[in-house]
Amino acid sequence: xxxxxxxxxxxxxxxxxxxxxxxxxxxxxxxxxxxxxxxxxxxxxxxxxxxxxxxxxxxxxxxxxxxxxxxxxxxxxxxxxxxxxxxxxxxxxxxxxxxxxxxxxxxxxxxxxxxxxxxxxxxxxxxxxxxxxxxxxxxxxxxxxxxxxxxxxxxxxxxxxxx
Amino acid sequence: xxxxxxxxxxxxxxxxxxxxxxxxxxxxxxxxxxxxxxxxxxxxxxxxxxxxxxxxxxxxxxxxxxxxxxxxxxxxxxxxxxxxxxxxxxxxxxxxxxxxxxxxxxxxxxxxxxxxxxxxxxxxxxxxxxxxxxxxxxxxxxxxxxxxxxxxxxxxxxxxxxxxxxxxxxxxxxxxxxxxxxxxxxxxxxxxxxxxxxxxxxxxxxxxxxxxxxxxxxxxxxxxxxxxxxxxxxxxxxxxxxxxxxxxxxxxxxxxxxxxxxxxxxxxxxxxxxxxxxxxxxxxxxxxxxxxxxxxxxxxxxxxxxxxxxxxxxxxxxxxxxxxxxxxxxxxxxxxxxxxxxxxxxxxxxxxxxxxxxxxxxxxxxxxxxxxxxxxxxxxxxxxxxxxxxxxxxxxxxxxxxxxxxxxxxxxxxxxxxxxxxxxxxxxxxxxxxxxxxxxxxxxxxxxxxxxxxxxxxxxxxxxxxxxxxxxxxxxxxxxxxxxxxxxxxxxxxx
Numbered sequence: 001x002x003x004x005x006x007x008x009x010x011x012x013x014x015x016x017x018x019x020x021x022x023x024x025x026x027x028x029x030x031x032x033x034x035x036x037x038x039x040x041x042x043x044x045x046x047x048x049x050x051x052x053x054x055x056x057x058x059x060x061x062x063x064x065x066x067x068x069x070x071x072x073x074x075x076x077x078x079x080x081x082x083x084x085x086x087x088x089x090x091x092x093x094x095x096x097x098x099x100x101x102x103x104x105x106x107x108x109x110x111x112x113x114x115x116x117x118x119x120x121x122x123x124x125x126x127x128x129x130x131x132x133x134x135x136x137x138x139x140x141x142x143x144x145x146x147x148x149x150x151x152x153x154x155x156x157x158x159x160x161x162x163x
Numbered sequence: 164x165x166x167x168x169x170x171x172x173x174x175x176x177x178x179x180x181x182x183x184x185x186x187x188x189x190x191x192x193x194x195x196x197x198x199x200x201x202x203x204x205x206x207x208x209x210x211x212x213x214x215x216x217x218x219x220x221x222x223x224x225x226x227x228x229x230x231x232x233x234x235x236x237x238x239x240x241x242x243x244x245x246x247x248x249x250x251x252x253x254x255x256x257x258x259x260x261x262x263x264x265x266x267x268x269x270x271x272x273x274x275x276x277x278x279x280x281x282x283x284x285x286x287x288x289x290x291x292x293x294x295x296x297x298x299x300x301x302x303x304x305x306x307x308x309x310x311x312x313x314x315x316x317x318x319x320x321x322x323x324x325x326x327x328x329x330x331x332x333x334x335x336x337x338x339x340x341x342x343x344x345x346x347x348x349x350x351x352x353x354x355x356x357x358x359x360x361x362x363x364x365x366x367x368x369x370x371x372x373x374x375x376x377x378x379x380x381x382x383x384x385x386x387x388x389x390x391x392x393x394x395x396x397x398x399x400x401x402x403x404x405x406x407x408x409x410x411x412x413x414x415x416x417x418x419x420x421x422x423x424x425x426x427x428x429x430x431x432x433x434x435x436x437x438x439x440x441x442x443x444x445x446x447x448x449x450x451x452x453x454x455x456x457x458x459x460x461x462x463x464x465x466x467x468x469x470x471x472x473x474x475x476x477x478x479x480x481x482x483x484x485x486x487x488x489x490x491x492x493x494x495x496x497x498x499x500x501x502x503x504x505x506x507x508x509x510x511x512x513x514x515x516x517x518x519x520x521x522x523x524x525x526x527x528x529x530x531x532x533x534x535x536x537x538x539x540x541x542x543x544x545x546x547x548x549x550x551x552x553x554x555x556x557x558x559x560x561x562x563x564x565x566x567x568x569x570x571x572x573x574x575x576x577x578x579x580x581x582x583x584x585x586x587x588x589x590x591x592x593x594x595x596x597x598x599x600x601x602x603x604x605x606x607x608x609x610x611x612x613x614x615x616x617x618x619x620x621x622x623x624x625x626x627x628x629x630x631x632x633x634x635x636x637x638x639x640x641x642x643x644x645x646x647x648x649x650x651x652x653x654x655x656x657x658x
Binding site for chain 1: 330347350351354355513516517518519523524526547548549550551574575576578579580581583584586587590618619620621622623624625626627628629630631632633634
């Protein structure tokens with residue numbers, strides 16, 4: 001079987017894994033020069049002699065979730081050297097499904113890094129959304145009381161006047 | 164009074180727990196659900212399930228009208244409120260009584276009295292139970308609360324007068340913080356309990372949170388079922404609970420048990436309840452202060468069940484039906500050690516942000532001394548409308564070190580993928596030498612934040628498994644899986 005290279009990104013670091021064998025019950029890969037043989041049982045992976053116990057891994061689109069040795073990692077599959085574009089600069093998005101509880105700024109307001117721009121509520125908790133840098137509010141894209149989904153832009157911040 | 168059919172006015176793991184107790188007791192269980200919970204575990208666990216409204220709690224699990232209508236429609240003769248939601252609303256208990264339903268809990272006027280921090284404190288003082296200095300100002304304006312905070316003396320705790328669970332609670336160090344934090348505390352209190360009245364209390368330095376389980380019947384019997392140490396908290400939400408407390412000496416345990424029984428007796432209590440105390444200092448001379456009484460079943464009740472060997476929910480149903488308590492104080496004892504971890508859908512690496520989304524992979528540990536009470540299963544979707552607690556892992560063993568070792572092994576075999584949980588955080592927490600030493604206080608998590616939030620690079624095995632995961636479904640599809648194996652179920656998720 002031909003070697004296949006899989007690149008997984010965690011944070012800002014890429015990990016290259018060379019797949020030598022990928023059978024229905026067994027697999028062999030090379031990770032950072034180290035050969036790893038694995039027995040596969042659905043989502044469960046065992047490495048012989050690994051006292052840290054099995055790993056569980058699943059794929060969700062380009063995302064790979066894995067649990068091993070008491071730690072969870074969320075890795076992003078990198079294909080053909082392509083990179084996902086970074087989130088639009090200056091646009092603050094909802095981190096999770098939440099209700100917009102209070103909006104504290106309006107378009108045209110000058111804000112400073114750390115200022116609370118709006119307050120989201122989810123799971124009975126308040127989550128302040130703060131400015132990541134000094135700037136001017138270009139637009140507010142949500143209303144109080146609105147249920148917003150993750151990734152949905154809430155507020156656009158432009159450079160501070162005269163900057 | 165005979166109970167035959169119990170409506171469970173709750174959701175998630177506690178609804179499932181109550182269904183199990185009903186089944187063991189030979190009672191019929193009726194679940195209720197919002198539109199978001201149509202396919203939830205508790206709905207399928209019960210004998211029957213009724214829709215009560217849209218996802219927002221105010222329109223479903225907090226709607227007294229919807230619940231009473233479901234009770235009438237199903238022919239239920241009793242209502243178990245679980246914890247949270249309406250469990251500590253006197254209005255709900257009263258409405259059940261008026262509708263001719265047995266409310267599985269204390270009488271409405273006791274809930275009312277213990278739910279009001281002012282009345283509860285006054286009652287405790289009269290019963291000779293020590294209390295923490297504090298007040299609920301009659302003037303509930305920002306200025307009124309500021310004046311109360313000054314009178315009690317900083318640092319103070321500002322919290323909802325109406326309920327427990329840490330919702331709406333704030334530590335305030337100065338006038339400026341009081342001005343900033345009072346409005347948010349009031350809003351959260353109003354959102355969580357429908358009542359924005361706030362209470363101001365002196366902060367005790369490095370306290371332990373130790374609570375006593377009490378139980379009373381309608382025949383004048385009141386017993387306690389020993390303590391639970393719940394000092395491991397974050398933002399006043401409990402994370403780890405255990406029994407016995409590593410800090411209580413036999414003499415202190417006896418004094419606190421007596422105080423809790425006196426408190427329950429003074430309030431005219433009935434059914435299961437918990438008296439929460441703050442403990443200051445060590446040894447026989449440690450002081451304890453009444454914090455509040457939870458007039459309901461506690462989230463962490465399995466810890467007590469594990470060390471005493473009783474079934475608290477079945478006892479609740481018995482006592483609600485008018486039967487005497489199945490135990491006397493002399494017949495109750497504890498054996499071994501039990502620890503509970505709450506499994507939360509939250510991301511400790513990003514400010515403990517609550518997580519919502521599908522559980523692409525969810526596998527529970529099992530084995531001797533391991534109990535998982537869960538409201539979810541693989542394929543469930545964690546909804547934004549409800550509490551982020553997914554499950555409780557409860558382990559028991561002969562000694563505390565053996566229980567910690569069992570907990571570690573169980574957590575390491577508890578993979579939850581698709582959303583972040585606090586499982587890796589819990590593993591780091593129980594591995595701290597201070598935890599092993601039992602050196603616990605309510606600021607423990609904040610004090611050890613650095614060590615608890617550290618995360619390392621993935622192991623070669625983790626990277627290998629992650630790299631191959633995309634092909635796992637294909638492989639499982641062609642594998643001759645002749646023997647059904649819970650580890651190799653295909654779920655239909657994430658492919």
